[in-house]
Amino acid sequence: MHGMEVKPFACTVIPMVQACLSMLRFRFSPVIGVAMVLLATSGSPVGGPLLPARAASALLESVKQNPGLAKSLCAQFKQLNASGQSATSPQAIASVARNQGLSPVDAEVLATYVIGLHCPDVF
Template identity: 65%
Template structure:
């Protein structure tokens, strides 16, 4: 009986983790799709990242990511994903 209870608890925890992960992935996907559909948004981010570089700040530094997260009301993880995506596809000359 105890083994069955432990198994059910593990199953419930795994299901909750999958649901949370699925929700996070969907949010990240829509965030990236918005930039993909709106190249002007990507260009604006590139300009912002280039300004940071001109000041000697990496666009992927903790400070820059925190600012991007604050600007766009994102988690720092989502801001880091967004910055990496935009830099990789639209402004490869940014560091």
């Protein structure tokens, strides 16, 4: 790792998640968006995981195993969209984090999974 710059966690993960959301907005397959998030959270060429793989996997599993949670979050996201607010705005992500007991980064990953798998029409 000599000579390699290690960036702070938020400087590496958040842009990757945002890129995945951008792909979903342009109507690429939600599976591609979710796969990109999984790839982004599995490891980094500059040494180690960006998120613990188990944490990302647990978030994905929670979405897969709990369709009620996904439907509830989709409804909340659609309400935000109806009022002109993005489901991935800092305020929306902070609300998901607070309501689900997650860190902001995990809340953003959760929102990405939910939007990609259950409500790709949400922005």
